[in-house]
Amino acid sequence: xxxxxxxxxxxxxxxxxxxxxxxxxxxxxxxxxxxxxxxxxxxxxxxxxxxxxxxxxxxxxxxxxxxxxxxxxxxxxxxxxxxxxxxxxxxxxxxxxxxxxxxxxxxxxxxxxxxxxxxxxxxxxxxxxxxxxxxxxxxxxxxxxxxxxxxxxxxxxxxxxxxxxxxxxxxxxxxxxxxxxxxxxxxxxxxxxxxxxxxxxxxxxxxxxxxxxxxxxxxxxxxxxxxxxxxxxxxxxxxxxxxxxxxxxxxxxxxxxxxxxxxxxxxxxxxxxxxxxxxxxxxxxxxxxxxxxxxxxxxxxxxxxxxxxxxxxxxxxxxxxxxxxxxxxxxxxxxxxxxxxxxxxxxxxxxxxxxxxxxxxxxxxxxxxxxxxxxxxxxxxxxxxxxxxxxxxxxxxxxxxxxxxxxxxxxxxxxxxxxxxxxxxxxxxxxxxxxxxxxxxxxxxxxxxxxxxxxxxxxxxxxxxxxxxxxxxxxxxxxxxxxxxxxxxxxxxxxxxxxxxxxxxxxxxxxxxxxxxxxxxxx
Numbered sequence: 001x002x003x004x005x006x007x008x009x010x011x012x013x014x015x016x017x018x019x020x021x022x023x024x025x026x027x028x029x030x031x032x033x034x035x036x037x038x039x040x041x042x043x044x045x046x047x048x049x050x051x052x053x054x055x056x057x058x059x060x061x062x063x064x065x066x067x068x069x070x071x072x073x074x075x076x077x078x079x080x081x082x083x084x085x086x087x088x089x090x091x092x093x094x095x096x097x098x099x100x101x102x103x104x105x106x107x108x109x110x111x112x113x114x115x116x117x118x119x120x121x122x123x124x125x126x127x128x129x130x131x132x133x134x135x136x137x138x139x140x141x142x143x144x145x146x147x148x149x150x151x152x153x154x155x156x157x158x159x160x161x162x163x164x165x166x167x168x169x170x171x172x173x174x175x176x177x178x179x180x181x182x183x184x185x186x187x188x189x190x191x192x193x194x195x196x197x198x199x200x201x202x203x204x205x206x207x208x209x210x211x212x213x214x215x216x217x218x219x220x221x222x223x224x225x226x227x228x229x230x231x232x233x234x235x236x237x238x239x240x241x242x243x244x245x246x247x248x249x250x251x252x253x254x255x256x257x258x259x260x261x262x263x264x265x266x267x268x269x270x271x272x273x274x275x276x277x278x279x280x281x282x283x284x285x286x287x288x289x290x291x292x293x294x295x296x297x298x299x300x301x302x303x304x305x306x307x308x309x310x311x312x313x314x315x316x317x318x319x320x321x322x323x324x325x326x327x328x329x330x331x332x333x334x335x336x337x338x339x340x341x342x343x344x345x346x347x348x349x350x351x352x353x354x355x356x357x358x359x360x361x362x363x364x365x366x367x368x369x370x371x372x373x374x375x376x377x378x379x380x381x382x383x384x385x386x387x388x389x390x391x392x393x394x395x396x397x398x399x400x401x402x403x404x405x406x407x408x409x410x411x412x413x414x415x416x417x418x419x420x421x422x423x424x425x426x427x428x429x430x431x432x433x434x435x436x437x438x439x440x441x442x443x444x445x446x447x448x449x450x451x452x453x454x455x456x457x458x459x460x461x462x463x464x465x466x467x468x469x470x471x472x473x474x475x476x477x478x479x480x481x482x483x484x485x486x487x488x489x490x491x492x493x494x495x496x497x498x499x500x501x502x503x504x505x506x507x508x509x510x511x512x513x514x515x516x517x518x519x520x521x522x523x
Contacts, residue, residue, distance in 0.1 A: 034172035035239050035253040041175040042232025042328065043261055044321035045268075046182035046313055047130065052225040053269045054293045058285030059449060060222025063204075063278050064212030066270040071213055072226040073262025076233070079401065079432030080258050082408035083234065084251035085424045089416065091246045095238045096400045097335060101493020103407025106482070109493035111474030112400050113336060118470050119396035120329035121363060122389040123231075124160065125370035127322035128153040129385030134314045136381070141311070149381040153371045156319060157364055160326040164360035178320040182313050183264070185306065189294065190271035192301035199297070200277035207270050207278075220442040221449050227439050229265055231394055232321070233257045234401060235328045272297055326363060333359035339491040387454045388463075391447065396467050398440045405433030 056065035086099050096116050101109025132149040139145050163174060194203060206212055213219060236254040273281045275297025284293045298306050334356035337346025348358040374385040412425040419425065444464050448455040455461070481489040 031244050032249050032253055033176065035236055035249060036257060037172050037176040037179055038239060038324055038327065039233055039236050039253065039257045040261065041179050041320040042235050042324035043230055043257070044127075044232075044317055044324075045179075045261065045264065046186060046310075046317035047321060048229035049186055049265065049268050049272075050291055050294055050314060051130075052229050053272060054285040054290035055225045055449075056222040056269070056285075057273065057281055057293060058290060059217050060225060061213050061219050062216035062222075062282050063207050063273055064209070064215055064219075065222055065226075066207040066266050066273065067210050067213040068219075068222045068226045069229070069262060069265040069269055070208065071210060072223065072230070073259060073266065075432070075435045076227075076230055076258050076262070077255070078428050079405060079436060080254050081424050082405055082429030082432060084254050085419070085421075086404075086408050086411060087236075087250045087254070088247050089411075089419070091250070095332075096234070096404050097332065098493045099404050099411070100400075100407040103409070103411035104403070106489060106492045107475055107478040108403065108407075110478035110481075111471045112403050113332070113493065114474030114477070115396050115467065115471050116400045117329070117332045117336065119393040119400070120325055120332055121366055122370065123325040123393040124157070124322055124329055124363065125367040125374075126386050126389035126393060127318055127325055128156045128367060128371050129374070129381035129389070131156045131315065131318040131322055133380075133382035133386065134311075134318055138311045138315060142308070150371060150375040153375075153381065153385075154368065156322050157367050157371070159319065160323050160367075161361065161364040163323055164326050164330055164364070165357050175320050175324060178316045182317040182320070185298075185310050185313050186264075186268050188302055188306065189275075189298045189310075190268045193271040193275040193297055196301055198274040199300075200280070201274070203274050204278060207273050208266070218446070218449070221446055224439060224443045224446060224450060226265075227398070228390075228394055230258070230261060231397060232324065232328070233261065234397075235324070238328055238331050275301060326360070326367075329363045330356045330360040333362055339488070339493075383453050384457075387451050388457070388459055391443070391450050391460075392463050392466060395440060395443055395463060396470070398436055398443070399467060399471070402433045402436040402440065405429040405436065 053065060056068060057063070061068045083099075086103070090098055090102055097109055097113030100112040129149075132152040135152045136147055136149050139147055163170060193199070197203065213222065216222065233254070236250050236257065239250075272294050276284055276293065281293060284290065284296065295307050295310065298310055333342075333346050336342050337348075337359060346356075346359045346362060349356065370389065371385065374381075379385055379388075406429065408429040409426060412420050443450060447460065447463065451460045478489065478492060481492070
C-alpha cells in the first residue's frame with residue numbers, strides 16, 4: 001500500500017540489519033526563506049532590541065553595547081561552524097537531542113533532549129506574558145481600555161494552536177509578514193538617524209570599539225543580554241525534516257541568521273546611541289522609561305506616527321516569536337513521542353497538514369496551565385511570567401548548546417574520518433562550547449539583574465537548580481529505559497531520515513552505494 005508523504009521517511013537500523021520506519025513530518029514544505037522566517041522570528045528582533053539594548057546601555061557595557069553585539073556575533077558564528085557541520089550529516093526533528101545522542105551517547109542525548117523540551121515549552125508561556133504586557137499597555141494608551149492580561153495571553157496561545165495545527169508553510173508565510181514589518185520599523189529608525197548625521201554627538205565610532213564592550217557598569221550583563229537576543233537561532237535544524245534539501249539549506253540558513261542578526265543588532269543599537277547622544281543614551285536607559293532609548297530617536301528622526309506603529313509592531317512581533325517557539329516546542333515533543341520515550345500519541349502526524357498536531361495541542365495545554373498558575377498567584381505578566389520563564393528557558397537552552405558543541409567533537413572522532421577538520425570539528429566547537437558555558441556562568445551570577453524584582457521569589461532563586469534537576473530527570477529516564485526497555489532505549493535520538501541522513505554521496509560501509517539509513521555501530 002502506498003504511504004502518504006506525511007507518513008514515510010523516518011528510519012533507524014534494527015539489530016537484524018533491517019530498517020524500521022517511522023512517520024515523518026511533511027517534507028519539502030518550506031524553502032530557505034521559510035526557514036529564515038521561522039528562525040529570525042524566534043529571535044524576535046523588535047523585542048530583542050527594545051527590551052535588551054536598554055539593559056545593556058543602562059547597566060551593562062553602556063555605550064559599548066554595539067561592540068558587545070559585534071563580539072557576540074563572532075562567538076556565535078564560531079559555535080555555528082561545528083553545529084552546521086553536524087547538520088550536514090544528521091537531519092532530525094529533535095536537532096540538539098539527536099546531535100548529542102549521536103555524539104555523546106544515549107544518556108546525554110536523553111537528558112539534553114528533556115532539557116531542550118523544557119526550554120522551548122516555557123519560552124512560549126514567557127512570550128505570552130510579554131505579548132499580554134505589550135498589548136495591555138498599547139490598548140490602554142490608544143483606546144483607554146483595560147483588558148485583563150490573562151485574556152490577552154490566552155488569545156496568543158489560541159492563535160498559536162490554530163497555526164501549529166496547520167501545515168508549516170502557512171506559519172512561515174504569517175511569520176514572514178510580521179517579521180518584515182518589525183525589521184522595517186527598526187531599519188527606518190536606524191536609517192533615518194544615519195541619514196540625518198546622528199544626534200548631538202554626530203555618528204560616534206566609540207560604540208563600535210571592541211575595548212568598550214568591556215567597560216561600563218557591568219560588562220557581564222551586557223554580554224548576557226546580547227546573547228539572549230539570539231535565543232532561538234539554533235532552531236534551524238528543527239525544520240530540516242520539513243525543508244527542501246536540508247543538507248545545504250540548514251547550514252546556509254543558520255549562518256545567515258546568526259551573522260545577519262548580529263550585523264542588524266549592531267547597526268540598530270549603534271543608531272539608537274547615535275540618535276540620542278552618548279551621555280543621554282545612558283540616562284534614558286537608566287530612566288523609568290528605558291524604552292525611550294529607541295522610541296525617542298524614532299519620534300525625532302521619523303515622526304510620532306512611527307512611534308505609534310512601533311508600539312503595535314511590538315505586539316505583532318511578540319505574537320510572531322510566540323508562534324515560532326510554539327512550533328519548536330511541538331516538534332521536540334513530537335520527536336520524543338515518535339520514539340516512544342513519552343506518550344506515543346505525541347508522535348502522531350495530521351493526515352492532511354502533515355503537522356505534529358497532537359504535540360502542538362499538548363504544548364498549548366501546557367503553556368495555558370503555566371499562564372494560569374502565574375495569574376492565580378498574582379504575578380505580573382512582564383516582571384513575573386516573562387522574566388522567570390524567559391530566564392529559565394535561556395539558561396536551559398544555552399546549556400544544551402554548550403553540550404552540543406562537545407557532541408560535535410565526539411561524533412567526528414568516531415565517524416567520518418574524511419570529514420574531520422582541525423577547525424570545523426575540533427577548535428571551533430571547543431571555543432564555541434567554552435564561550436557558551438561562560439555565558440551560562442555569567443547569567444547565573446547575575447540572576448538578580450536579569451530577573452529584576454522576580455529574583456527575590458522562591459522560583460527565581462531556584463532556576464539553576466531546576467535546570468540541573470530537569471537534566472538529572474533525563475539521565476534517570478534514560479537509565480531506566482536502558483534497564484527495563486532496551487528497544488525503546490535504542491531509539492533515543494536515533495530516528496533520522498532516509499533522504500537526508502549521513503550524506504548520501506558518501507559510502508560508509510563499502511557496498512558501493514550511498515547510505516540512506518543509520519547503520520549499526522555508526523551512532
